[in-house]
Amino acid sequence: MQDVLILGGTQYFGKKLVERLLADGKSVTIATRGLTADSFGDRVTRLKIDREDEKSIFTAFKGGQWDVVYDQTCYSPLEIKATTEALKGKVKKYIFTSSQAVYEYGTNHKEEDFEPATFNFSIKGRREYPGYAGYQEAKRASEAVLFNEMPFDVVAVRFPIVVGKDDFTERVKFHVEKVINKEAIGAKDFDVRFSFISSDEAADFLYKMGESDFTGVINPGSRGDISLRELIQKIESHVGKKAILTTEVSSENASPFGLDGSWSVNTDKAEKLGYQFTDLDELLNELIQFYFVK
Template sequence: MNKAREVLVIGGNRYFGRRLIARSLAAGDRVTVLNRGSTPPPPGAIALTADRNDERALTGALGGRTFDVVVDQVCYTPRQAEIARRVFAGRTGRYVMTSTVEVYAHLDSPAPVPESAVDPRAVVVDTTLPWDDPAFLEEHYGEGKRQAEAVLAAAPGLPYASVRVAHVLGGADDFTGRLAHYAERLRTGTPVAVPPVAQPATYIHVEEIAGFLYWAAGQDFTGPVNAASHGELTVGELCTAVAARLGTGEPVYEVTEGPEVSPFAFHRHYAMDNSRAVRLGFAFGDVRQWLPQAVAETLGKDA
């Protein structure tokens, strides 16, 4: 029998984080969940309460605990990464940071981008920026993740991996409201705002990314890895899938030159190359095969 792993999940109390925790518990891992205490962890997990931005409080909450793996779901800034580097070096055998496709937001590539397109070792870190300002952080989300990865890449003694997550779809608990945006417009006949040329993007199902993070926690590779299902979708394909679920007519589009467009209506090609993860042994699904299921889950039985 394999020895149960000691797993720490920082954040992760909603959406694919909860699914990751459930998978780890089902596999027999001893799972500790650390957050600010606003939401209890799933049954079976150990709860620790601390603000991960407060290094002293974080260290105090952890006490003498050590872990086989830490999965950090809520590392958004280089300051947070620096705290994690200091606290977890020597305390865990592996540190997995949940990153994002948004690290590539400043690029405009006609082909799916590989991890090498953003090398964290070459990213300049500036901890003096106002990372504690929510408005600044929201506007610089991708940059915050890039710099957080850079801090970890430079950390001696902390074997890390950063999972760059594609746009996530599926689940009745999808809190983003992005598919609901299309459902409301299709029901009412309101035009969907799109750019003159709506570019495709890569996506991943909520269950698939939970499985990917669980898998990544048990591997030994380091550095960034892209997590995206096979295939790309345009906003038109998403709208067609929602219309098929609702039984409405074809969507009506309104072309705009401005930045205010509907969710997933991208001005630039927003696709990631998943070949590194495939070479490492993960088997992704195909986005067009699971899309109808994802739409049905999110919009519900009465859609």
């Protein structure tokens, strides 16, 4: 892997991935709408695309050639279909940032629990996939496009919840501040469980997928899972205050993790391939302490 195309790359762990690639001397092209400033300077080549505008995609990729493409910004099968068609014959490997949301609600999901090649779907745009159910269907259908057409080697990385000190969504910070300020946290079910991965390790895992000969679907992340209640109990022990929990959910108190069911993944495949991730307790304890001290 030497010439790399990233669809996105200006936010969160996508930004870390770009820096990782540049540090190793890779030639990096980022394709974005051009709306988010970046700090890469003249170290990257920039292309302007709009994932909802098929013409812009074909125009931007005309004449290009890359070893690997990382797709960080796809939110519909319509987008990924246009992109794969525009990149046929121009790229060797396609690495798709997918999600544990492709699985049904539940815990310890293994990769075979969702088979994209047999998933029935309709080609729709991102605005036709509202809410969590829409997000789930969009990621499933996008994987299905990739694994049914496969004009190149394909990897779908089914990330659990990505957290870190640079998490612009501030989901863990939300809970820490609510406990510190003695404000209510709302959720219908505090016993739903989730898996996590650090933003640093998410970027590093993507990088390693590009360097490896692995193809197919894979779950990365810290081993095991934790419930929303257990996460809040961790915060309580760090800040020395008791949380106020309520099942009366409002726009002010709604937990970002207050979903209708559990989503967690089994990471045995990644571990058997030699990938290692931070212990889940260590990851969350460090992050909670960061927000508490801050």
